[in-house]
Structure formats: C-alpha cells, structure tokens
Amino acid sequence: MLLRHTPKEVIERNALTINPAKTCQPIGAMYAALGIHRCFPHSHGSQGCCAYHRSTLTRHYKEPIMAGTSSFTEGASVFGGQANLVQALDNIYTIYKPDIVAVHTTCLSETIGDDIPQIVSKAQESGKIPEGKYIVYASTPSYVGSHITGFANMVSGIIQGFANQSERVIENRINIIPGWVEPSDMAEIRRMMSLMRAKYIMVPDTSDVLDAPLTGRHEFYPKGGTTIKELQSLGESSMTLALGHFTSVPGAETLRRLADVPYEFQDIPIGISATDRFLMAASHATGAEISESLETERGQLVDMISDMQQYLYGKSVAIYGDPDQLIGLTEFLLDLDMHPKYIISGSAGKVFTKRINALMEKYGKEAIVKNGPQADMFYLHQLIKNEKVDLLIGNTYGKYMARDEDIPFLRYGFPILDRVGHSYFPSVGYKGAMYMLKNILDLFLDRKDRDAPEESFELVM
C-alpha cells in the first residue's frame, strides 16, 4: 500500500493539512502572466519559489516556462527587496527583452512589506524600464487563498495595468476571461467563437504559448498570448464574459471598476449544460448566431451519451481540485446520470459549497462537499475508505489513492505530472465534453474487460 498510514477513522483536524488539494498563489500568477504575449513573469521573493513554480508548470505542460526571480538573501529579507527587484528588471529588459514584465509577490516579500508600486516607480525613475516597455504587478501572498487566487489576482493586475476608460464602445465585441483552464481549452473557446464569427478579446490566453511545436528553435516568446494592443482595447468592449467565479470574476470586476465595462458571470463551459449557457451568453452579447456546426457537435455529444448511457447511470464519483472546474464537472457528471459523491477543494470560498449544494438539490442527489482548511486528499481518501466510489477524478496526486483502493482514475485539473494530452485535447465545449466522456467510458469499459469472468467477456459493448 502506498498510503499505508491513512486510517479509515476520521479524526477531526484543525491545524494539520495532509496531502493538500491546492497550492499557493504565486504559481497561478505565473501561469496567468504566461498568457500575455511577450510577457516575462517575475517572482519577487526567494529563488526557491520561482524554481518550484517553474518546475511544476514545466512538468504539467512539458514546455519551457521562462520566468525570473528576485533571489532574496537574508540581507534582502531584512533590508527589503527593492535593490533586488530594480536590478532584476534591469537585467530582464537588457538580456531577455520582453515587452511586459509581470511581477508577483511571495509570502516573503509580503511579510516584510515590500511595496511593489513604489519599487516600480523607483525603477522607472532610474531608467531601468526602457521606453515603450510595460510592467504589471499583483500582490500574491502564499498565506492567503490558493493558486486560484493568484491566477485571479494576476489577471486583475494585468487588466489594471492596461485598462483604459474609453468613450468608444465597439458594439458586439466582448472580452472573455477564460479562467484557469488549459491552453487546449482556450484554443477551444477561440474555435467556438470563430465558428460563430463572434468578435472577442480573450485574456489571458496560453494557447500557442504552452503548446508550442517542436521546430528546432526555442522561441523565448511564442506566438500566442493576449497582445498589448488587445489589452489596451479591453475598455472598448461592450461587456466581459467572466468564466468561473473564482478565477475570472475578480478580473472582470476590476475592468468594470476602471473602465466601466459591465460583465456577466458564466461557469467555465465544462459539459453540456454549462456549454449551452456559455454559447447563449456569447451569442446574446455579440449578436452572433450559434452556428449550425456547434449545434451538430452538441447533437453528437448527446448521441454519444445516449449510446453509452447504461455504463454511466448511477456511477459514483469522487472529485477534488479547483472550485471553478469542480462546479462545471459536478454539473456535467449529474447530466451524465452519474453521482458525484465526494467533492473536495483546498481553495476556500462559500460560493463553492452553495453552488454545489444547489446543483445537488436540483438533481435530487446528496454529496459530501468540503472546501478550505483541511479539505485535503487525506480526508477524501478516508471518505473513500468508508464508502468506495466507482471513479476518481483529479490531479496526478490521486494516483496513489486510486492504486491503493483499485479505483478507475481520470486525470483532470492541475497539476498533471505523469500523462500528456491535456495541453492539446480540451475539456471545455461540446468537443471537450466528448473527449472527457470518451476517457471516462474507456476507464469503465477497460475495467469491465479486465475484471469480467471469461464466460461473460464481451466483444461488443
């Protein structure tokens, strides 16, 4: 047994987190900044933070993650990190020549109270930021929120750095904040929008950045990412679609505050119902019609569900991960007649339990939902030990539970460290739902093929 010390009996914990279902803010800030074209993420703290974040993102994407650090020493921790950051900016602009540097803080620089706006203006005064180059920043202390918060804060920081109040409104053009989703998901959102011939700006956008081709040339700044021109135009859009309460609403709110752009909240379009709502919202906001091709894709998805419904009905599932994803996933599983029974997220926020409980009520199901402190994978494992489920869905760390308890396991969320595909095959939209459904069915049917007695081993399924 891999997790041999996990007891079935649940003892309440108040201080100890075991096998967390979240990580810290700065990594989310780094990911968000990578979705801006020619942007260089910079971690203001000890160099270990940057090393850990780059390593984890690299393992997840199997792509270069280029970022810098202020490399705090004990001296900087005592006297403040101003000198380190000013020097870092000088080096970054001189050596790596980005158009934008996106600075995020860490628990170290936040604890000592480094004032980033003040340091940035100091850098500007001393000419360390070349003409025509930009700098954006976000406060991302690791002891507040989670990686999700860090993503949302950096999106807000980027918007804050560029949003302009505009007299001009470009009718029928919208902004989309896609939430913390994969490059493949961002590309899928773009594909759906272009099928509808809808006008939009997406921020951030990691497609064509973290799914770059192998050509024999390392492009420090790959071709993708939201451009400066687009960022400067955000204030001219007629509205913002914020996909995901936790990851996207804060950015949309920032833009509303600074540039008077109204926003509408929608779930990340995971599964059939959320995709329906997303497309209708996008259609209403842009005046673009939902294309026939998308309707066909929807029909194909429904067809696939109806063809294989018998293998899905009533199957119980344990899911863990990030709140915006889990809300979408829960609804999708319920639409598939499955039963998400344990739903765990390390990221805090009352909206999460409220949304999940509302879904459960709507579909007439019950679930154990926990998020925030001690909502960890150790607790989830204990729940499973008390009553097993048919399927486990979550990031790579779930493989230890899945093997110990012999449960089919679908890798989903962040980080996925041991499989590829998530950068290229989406989980949003009807296509994404079909891909996810195919993976779920493969798991169930492979298991059936593995376990069936010889006499009832099936050829056709």
Added chain:
Amino acid sequence: MNNKGIPIPEIIKDNIMSKYPAKVAKKRSKSMVINDPVASIEIQANVRTIPGIITQRGCSYAGCKGVVLGPTRDIVNLTHGPIGCGFYSWLTRRNQTQPGPDGENYMPYCFSTDMQDENIVFGGEKKLKEAIQEAYDIFHPKAISIFSTCPVGLIGDDIHSVAVEMKEKFGDCNVFGFSCEGYKGVSQSAGHHIANNQLFKHLVGNDDTNTGGKFRINLLGEYNIGGDAFLLEKMFEDLGITLVATFSGNSSVTQFERSHTADLNCIMCHRSINYVAEMMEEKYGIPWLKVNFIGAESTAKSLRKIASFFRDDELSANVEKMITEKMAIVKEQLKEIYPRTENKTAMLFVGGSRAHHYQDLFKELGMKILAAGYEFAHRDDYEGREVLPTIKVDADSRNIEEIKVEKDPAKYKERLSPEEKASLESQGLQFNNYDGMMKEMDPKSFVIDDISHWESEELIKTLKPDIFCAGIKEKYVIQKSGVPLFQMHSYDYGGPFAGFEGAVNFYKEIDRRVNTKVWGLMQAPWKKEASISASLIKAS
C-alpha cells in the same frame, strides 16, 4: 572560429558577456572559466545569484527538506509555512524507498501547517504545536521534523522550542526542527548544511546498537534517485560489507541513530553531506573517503579504496573477483553501444556533484565533455579541497551555523592508528580528500557555475552538443532547440545508474537519447522541398 572551424572559447565567452549590463558581466565573468586542468584557476562559486538572470537554483528549504531529509521514510516531515513549499516538494524528487521491516513510510504524504494570514500576523507557533499533536495522534511516528519556510523566520516563530516541548510531551517521538528558510544562503547548499547540522545534533549517536559485521561503512550523499541505493546495497551485501546507514537514500531514523558505529564513511555527493562526515570524524573518530559509484571504472576504483581501507585479504579478493566478473559484462554490453556514442559531445549543468560524477560515464561511452558546471556547489567541488583555506566566508555563508564538535569521551574510537593511516596514505589512499571537477576536465572546456538561461542558450548555439544534462526547468527549453536534454536530478524517470548494472543502464539510456530519430522529424518535408525549389529557381 579558429582555422579548424572550431569556435574559440574566449570569443564565445566574450559574446555571452557582451549582452549583460557591465556590472553583471564583471560578476558572471568570474563564474565562467575556460579550463586548464594543470594550472589552478579560481572559479567564483557559492555567491549570490544575480536577480532576474534566470538561474537554475532553488532555495535552502529545497536543499534541506527536499534533498537531505526527503528520502527518509519513517520521519513525518512537517512543513511549517504556507501550503506551496510542502506541495512542491511532495514526491517530486524520485527518492525510492522500501517500507522497511516495520512498514513505516511517510514519503507519499505531504504534511503542512498551511499558514494563513492570521498566523503571519499573530504568530504560527500555536498552530504548529497543534499540527504536531494531530500528526502524532494519527500516525504515532518515531520522529517528526519541522521545516521552516521564509515567513516563519521573519515573524520569529521558535520552532526549536516547540520541538523540545512536544518531544518531552510525547516521550516516545523525537521531534526536531530545521531553520531552513528559503532566503538563507544563496542556494540549496545552505539547506544541505542546515540539514547536516540537525541530523548530527538530533539523530546521529542516539543508539549504540552494533548489528555486527566485519566491514562496517556508511554511505553519505546517496539519495536513491531511481533506485541507485538499492543496487549499491546489494553490491555491498554481495561483498560482505555491512552498510550501517545511508544518508539518506532508502534510509530510516534507526540507521542514522546507529551510524556512529560504522568504521568508515564513504562520501558520494561531497557538496551536500561532507559536513556530517567531518563532524563524525571529529566526534566519533570515523575517517572518510570520497567515493564515486557512477561509472563502471569509478565503481571499481571506489571498491578498491574501501577494500584497502579494511586491509583484509578476503575482502580484497572478493572485490577483485566482483570487478573482474562485472567488468566483463559491462564491457560486453558497451562494445555494442560504443560505436554509436563515440565522439559525441555532452554538457552537464546540474547539482553539486553529478555534473562531475557523470563525466565518468560519458567518457566510458567515448563522449567528450564540452562544458560543465554546478548549480549550488562551492569552490572546493570545482578546484579540490586544497582551496578550502582560501575560501572567503561571506555574509551569506556566515549566517549558517557551524557546529563546534568535540571528541565524545565515551563513544570516540580511533579506527586507525596514526601509523596505520600513514601507511595507507603512502599506498595512495587519500583521506578527507576531494579533487573536484576541474582537474579531470579537458583543457579549454568550459566550467560555469550557476549557469544562466542566456549562457546555456549561447553554448548550445555555438558548440552544438549532442546531449545537454540539467534539470526539469531546462529540459524543454533545450529540447525546443533540437538538442536532447537528460534530467540529471530525476534521471528522466529512469535509472538506476549507479554501480556496474547502473552503468549499463546509462549506456543504453544515452544511446537512445543521442540516436533517436525524432530530431530528424522536426522539419516538415514540404519545407525542405520549398528550400530546394527556391534554390533551383535561384540557380536558373
């Protein structure tokens, strides 16, 4: 270029430096050396990283919790801090372990106090105590260790007092702490030192049980990445050598506690663990030898060193027999691979010893090392321990505690009389010695400490190595340029590579890396066609 078309190293270096701001160029220039194995050239190492340069380095916490303590299975390693540090160091270093006879193995778990803003404002000691209590109540482990992250040191939580209090309270569980905040020192190296100190203070020497055996050794600085330690354990067993403790691959608390009963310390990774060896010699009289089990020839050499230390004919005969048998197999396997790897080129930028040790394996494959360097080493790892007296202790190193160690009146035992030691030395056995990397590298090859992204990119462009060895952060950056990168921290999820069997595994691995067809697929055929037709049009 010189007249043979080979780029001149001095020019490459000048080009690299020319992109840096003047002050940066001046500093980096001292860390980038064109090697002369005979003349002793000084290299700048273990100095502050330049902010914003894109370094390979990590932090003190990573060196302490991740590297040195991470591989020990029966300690509950509790990270005191916000959630990230514990999360990122959770199972990511590939230290393999067997659960051992008592079945205790906490390595698949991540324990954290997950500090929140109120803990930063009002202090985190209360939460830490509660977390330790909860860990004790659920798991009843032999030991709980606490690792401080950056904010802990800044807000002044006294983890060591908490540890003492909880240890006394439990009575049957050793609790101790590591002040390894990420800002300490200039790299992981500070964390190694802190880990060494606390291991020595809290574990080594606690249990005098001698489990017997004629030839009793400890293996230091072997972390069982990819199962290296398993192969070495088996090798020692076959030779009748008793491995008392490994620091710290496939290790347990009990092993550490009994490690002072060994008669010889063998150091693999000099950088991360030499402190423990020095302190054990001082306190318990255990001499140490530098060994290297990476590379078949190096393994043979190291085994002979150990045998000559014990001055036992039977052991020596067994060692020679093993070397003869194993080398025959190794050579047979190498014969088939060698023509495909001969004259290929490699660069190694990693760690604090691997960039040196693995050169031996590449040389066995007939490959040439164009450039190498460490991520967090000190000058002695490059130039040899003879430079130790000349290394200036700067502010960043001074902050790391140096433990004063004295002879233990009861437990000190002289393993060799001065005459015996002198006699062994006269036969060529060098105690307390490490020659470093540079003496074994070719003239005019590059030696670079704490290489930056820009520097590695330029080296690749100008020297076009057939393989580049570094870590996960560098992996796909280098591979996008069409050069295979072999991860030398994690072995690219393969291994083991230590000892004789490991050497053969490595030959096969490198053969695959440098001879795969994938790099030939990079260009789409129509692009090739286009360039041919373009030149045809031009010609006509």
